[in-house]
Amino acid sequence: ENASVSGIAFQKDQIKFTLHGVGDVPGTAFKILGPISDAEVEVDVIVQNVSVDGKTDFTFTVSSEDEDTVKKVLENVKNDISFKKLIVDSNIAKVSLVGVGMRSQAGVASKAFKALSENDVNIQIICTSEIKITMVVEKDLVDKAVEVLHKEFELEK
């Protein structure tokens, strides 16, 4: 199992924007991200879960330096997309486990989640692909998270 995790990556200077309570209809994701991309802002993580009662949350992270640009863009699209509230959080960091064949091992993910929970690191966002588990945690906890995961997966620092 350990053999499949090849490294831990992290990124601190990010800011998270969450549009809480958007309508789950075709076009919503484009109405949010289209204007952001037109403003030439680089987006990192995009995450959206299933809707319940027709509403869902749409979250994306950008570099901290783009905070004002994104706020302006979202101000302009406010009338085009209905959402209950905008949650902006700059007190975050991204931590990723990188490896190959990870997907087939819920064990890797659960091992990472266990190690973080034993060290009181709350996981705010989780998003996985075949070779990567991406998590967002509180900025102050990212160093601890990276250390805990290095130890858990027996990786060199």
Added chain:
Amino acid sequence: ENASVSGIAFQKDQIKFTLHGVGDVPGTAFKILGPISDAEVEVDVIVQNVSVDGKTDFTFTVSSEDEDTVKKVLENVKNDISFKKLIVDSNIAKVSLVGVGMRSQAGVASKAFKALSENDVNIQIICTSEIKITMVVEKDLVDKAVEVLHKEFELEK
């Protein structure tokens, strides 16, 4: 922009489990995924967005053949994790855009979202990493989604 998308992947025989309304405290993700991994079930996508009022939704997909195993496992953990309801949906498929350097191009994501919305394909889940945009759509729409994305990004079938 197009140059950065190298392919489209899809997977049909999946089933999506969503624990709606879990507590956003350390240990929750492990309590859900630990038993699933102990049962040797292969998990594909795991996605969780930020919590609002201390609650969030935890979704993961597995192969359709593992439906009964996962249901049994979740039945056993029900008392250990508080959640409002379990939503199980086998009418889904995964569609992914694969490429390099994709992250830096919100443009790629917004282009994909636009093309899908113009063809009335609703996106149920979105989860991105640097080289991949993963989406979950209704099973009946996956062929159309793949075709639309091939055309949009000028890829060979």
